[in-house]
Amino acid sequence: xxxxxxxxxxxPTGARGVAFALNKRLVDTCNVTRFNLLPGRALxxxxxxxxxxxxxxxxxxxxxxxxxxxxxWPAVRESLTRRRAPKVDIMLGDLNMVDCALxxxxxxxxxxxxxxxxxxxxxxxxxxxxxxxxxxxxxxxxYLQTSTGSQSRIDRIYVHRDLFEHAGDWDIAGAGIQxxxxxxxxxxxxxxxxxxxxxxxxxxxxxxxxxxxxxLLRDExxxxxxxxxxxxxxxxxxxxxxxxDIARKRAKERIPKLDRRIRGLRPHRDT
Numbered sequence: 001x002x003x004x005x006x007x008x009x010x011x012p013t014g015a016r017g018v019a020f021a022l023n024k025r026l027v028d029t030c031n032v033t034r035f036n037l038l039p040g041r042a043l044x045x046x047x048x049x050x051x052x053x054x055x056x057x058x059x060x061x062x063x064x065x066x067x068x069x070x071x072x073w074p075a076v077r078e079s080l081t082r083r084r085a086p087k088v089d090i091m092l093g094d095l096n097m098v099d100c101a102l103x104x105x106x107x108x109x110x111x112x113x114x115x116x117x118x119x120x121x122x123x124x125x126x127x128x129x130x131x132x133x134x135x136x137x138x139x140x141x142x143y144l145q146t147s148t149g150s151q152s153r154i155d156r157i158y159v160h161r162d163l164f165e166h167a168g169d170w171d172i173a174g175a176g177i178q179x180x181x182x183x184x185x186x187x188x189x190x191x192x193x194x195x196x197x198x199x200x201x202x203x204x205x206x207x208x209x210x211x212x213x214x215x216l217l218r219d220e221x222x223x224x225x226x227x228x229x230x231x232x233x234x235x236x237x238x239x240x241x242x243x244x245d246i247a248r249k250r251a252k253e254r255i256p257k258l259d260r261r262i263r264g265l266r267p268h269r270d271t
Contacts, residue, residue, distance in 0.1 A: 002029040008040030016040040018059045018093065022047070037079040041072065044085050050190045056086045060093035069097050070113040073121040088125050090188070091158040094181070100132065102139060103153035127158035131170045131184055140172045142182045157184050166190070201244065204251045206258055213250045217243065 005019040017040050022029050028048040035044040037058075044058045060076065063069045080088070099115040101107040109115070122129075131140075131153075141151035159167050169187040207213045224239045 002032075004032070004034055004043070004045060006036055006039060006043040011040075016061065018043045018061050020045055020057065020059060035080075035083050035085045037083065037085075038072075038075060042076050042079065044080070044088065046086055053190060054086070055188075056089045058088045058091040058093075060091065060095065062094065062096045064096040066097065066111045066114050070111070070117045073114075073117040077121050077124060087160070088127070089160045089163050091122075091125070091127055092156070092184070094155050096154050098152055098154060102137075103132075103141070105139070105141060105151040122158060125158075126161045128161055128164050129156055130159050130164060130167055130186055131156065131172070133164070134170045142172055142184060144180060146180070155181055155184055157186050159186070159188070163188065203247055204255060206255055207247055207250060210250065210254055213247065213254075216246050216250070220246070 002022045002024060003019055004022070005017060008014055008016040020043070022032070031048050033046040035046075037044055040061070041063075042058065042060045044056060046054055046056045049055045058076075058080075062072050095118065097110045097114045097118065098104055099110065099118055101109045104110075121127075141153050142155035143152050145151070153172075157170075167186050167188045169185070171185045172182050173185060175181065175183040220239065220243060224235065227235050
């Protein structure tokens, strides 16, 4: 993992700051160009994609004070121009405002100045709010104000209009860490890249703490120890094959139940 950060100059250890976390196994982290736009507020990077293509991402953390928010978006555009950053393919981050009343609970519009400034940037960069375009009438939120119970979708991902048709699986999910924000996600595919198959079979993670599977594994392991004196290589291969068959059978029983439970919990998450 490679983490690229841009902290606040005035308070580098404070909460304000933006960062990209890049997986070395999936991304060419040796050839990343960064554009430090606004300290603690906006960072852009350009990285190699596939077939010679490049992808430019803009990460923003907008002020939550609305007058400051309104002047933030023109400053981002000016900094992109001044630093000669390439065309933005994806903009994401905590925007600290919404431009649609549907994205707040209770519903309300944010100040017009901030909404107009953001709209001007989005239009100028030819960006689309992909989650809202995909779910035009749906309500889902990324931030809960615990003191008031109000919610909002202030964390969003925008993609360039040319990239939107290659983007899918738009979702809002838990971040996997302790935080008061939920995380918007999207999958972006390059349809010109070579076809890659499913790869070799791997043990499903859901079985690693499954008592029934672990009991069967223990029983087979104990039995294996009594058979290893003659032809251990063949016996070891047979053990692995049997273990794989047991895991596949148990996964067919276990995973559909987990999927049904997850589907049943999603409506409660979104209310």
